Amino acid sequence: MQSNFKDYLYFNRSERKGIIVLITIILLIVMVKQYLFYLDPIPFISNTNLDSLMTEIQLKVDEIDSLEGSKNMSIVTKNKPIDSIRFYDFNPNGLSVEKWQEFGLTEKQSQVIKRYESSGGNFRTKKDVKKMFVISDLLYQKLEEHILLPDSMVYDHDKVKKKRLSEVSKAKIIIDINLADTSEFKKLYGIGSVLSKRIVEYRENLGGFYAKEQLNRVYGLKKEVLLRLDTQLVINSITLRKININTASVEELRSHPLISWKVANSIVKYRKQHGAYENLNALKKIVLITELLFEELSPYLEI
Secondary structure, three states: OHHHHHHHHOOOHHHHHHHHHHHHHHHHHHHHHHHHHHHHHOOOOHHHHHHHHHHHHHHHHHHHHHHHHHOOEEEEOOOOEEEHHOOOEEEOOOOOOOHHHOOOOHHHHHHOOOHHHOOOOOOHHHHHHHHHOOHHHHHHHHHHHHHHOOOOOOHHHHHHHHHHHHHHHHHHHOOEEEOOHHHHOOOOOOOOHHHHHHHHHHHHHHHOOOOOOHHHHEEEEEEHHHHHOOOOOEEEOOOOOOEEEEOOOOOHHHOOOOOOHHHHHHHHHHHHHHHHOOOOOHHHHHHHOHHHHHHHHHEEEOO
């Protein structure tokens, strides 16, 4: 009997190897399970814990609902209670951060409004103020009567009609650019006091206009304006003031808008070296006087 029992406990070489491999696998499985458990443990939730968790979630939901419902009831912002704010008349455009804070907004909320303005935003009506999300409905109700802006934009038909009639009347004006004074130039649509003065001054320094294209040299007078006014600008008479190149000094020559000091000096120096000019074409021998400059300048010169 004893011999038979021992037979059951006896393992040959290959069986012993198999048992060792099997035990090793079992140990590895146990170790992996333990590692996965600590890596991502799944907590055990009893019925009691589950009830407690659901109660806590419900309290959070009720709290959010309460805050949402009381948004416009008692507290306007985190900064001031509504009852402690002193309201007064104001224009929201350009209002400082400090002033907005006096109305109950926080500094961050006030900065939101200032960023809106800095990006080109503008308050034209009271409702534009209401559109700012940082201003609650209750705060707007308090501010509305103090905002120094209209309730809405009123379209003034009469004013628009008068403006259009004025533009039409300006479009019918025809002026001679060699004879018009500043008051006449100002009657043209797109020509104000500054440009009118510049046109007249340039004409006087130039000695008169012989072509409308010369107006392109007037500083600040845009090409699109001249293109629009082309049919209203005329030259009925041309009387140009001329400079005698055989008698004029460097100072007299350089006073002309088209003549630089270097060109004026070259004209006088050439005259001193070669004698009086026999004709205007002799100026072409001067290196600084290009063909284009000669064409522009020759109407103002004589011998």
